[in-house]
Amino acid sequence: MSPLTVRSRVRAVDAPDRARVVLLLAALLATLAVLAGCTTGSVGGSQDPATATDVERDGEFPRTITHAYGQTEITEPPQRVATISWVNADVSLALGVVPVGMPRNSFGGNAGGSTDWFDAELESVGGEMPELYSETDGINTEAIAALQPDVILGAYSGMTAEEYETLSKIAPTIAMPEGDVAFGTPWQDSTRLIGEALGRSERAEELIDEVEDRIAQVADDHPGVRGTTFIYGTVDPDAAEKIYAFTDVDNRPRFLEQLGMVQAPVVSEASTGAADQFAVTWSPERADELVSDILVTYAASPDVRAAIEADPLLGRIPAVEAGRMVVQTDEQQVLSISAASPLSLPWALDNVVPDIIAAAEQN
Structure with a gap:
């Protein structure tokens, strides 16, 4: 699991665990x-x-x-x-x-x-x-x-x-x-x-x-992405918590929203009243309720894509069924949006966003 994934989980656990995770995070930076x-x-x-x-x-x-x-x-x-x-x-x-x-x-x-x-x-x-x-x-x-x-x-x-x-x-x-x-x-x-x-x-x-x-300008060049609903998270059949969805506290959803996309209502509703949560957990048994046009997820290996698609529960995520899942396996690509900066975002527009736009523009 990447340090950025750990960071995103900090606010999705109970307070005692959260403190321990924050300390762990500090050691991973x-x-x-x-x-x-x-x-x-x-x-x-x-x-x-x-x-x-x-x-x-x-x-x-x-x-x-x-x-x-x-x-x-x-x-x-x-x-x-x-x-x-x-x-x-x-x-x-x-x-x-x-x-x-x-x-x-x-x-x-x-x-x-x-x-x-x-x-x-x-x-x-x-x-x-x-x-x-x-x-x-x-x-x-x-x-x-x-x-x-x-x-x-x-x-x-x-x-x-x-x-x-x-x-x-x-x-x-x-x-x-x-x-x-x-x-x-x-x-x-x-x-x-x-x-x-x-x-x-x-x-x-x-x-x-x-x-x-x-x-x-990128948003204007791709008007088809405007209004596209997204879930930006981590989906992993082998993880203890198989589904995490990042909230608007995290830089990843903020960035897609700047491109004109919209956080999936299911995530917005799940994070209501939790202004300090980076992510919400989701039960695989309810995976089919994670309705969005696209899903963007980080994985340690390209093999995770096939594992998600083959999983009897995770494969029911609507964006997975529709073939509109973006699996990021390059850590630098993940970092460029997760730890967004005025230097990393222009790089991300050239090296990360094309795959997201391609998924969003699928019919």
């Missing part, structure tokens, strides 16, 4: 100067100024950033940025600030422990690869401290209050937005919060508009 207005500062993943990226900052420093664990003061435009979890390094890089350190992707990463979309942007700006550290045993405070960062970004994360306090002793730390559940922050909000911390708010808004315009 990476399994990811202004004066009078503005000025220009050098930022980068290396101390060599020849490889640093010059970016213009907006607004004034010092500034105070509000997040889930209170307020953090940032006295100067950050030059040395370290990140935790997924997404945050993508956003920093997309805003022109090359991190000095980020977690190695143990899930969904390429051979270098990064992602194809991060590497492409890094090459585009001429930056050097950040220091990669493992988060398989939790947030790597020792590795982060060694980098001497002047800000630590965790706008998309599941950091606890205790972890926040520990990181704050190293450098000013930005947690997820106030009111967000762990790993439930939309990519737009992560981008805005990090943009504010880096003095790149104007660029953050431009970046959000650019990515949303690309998504809208």
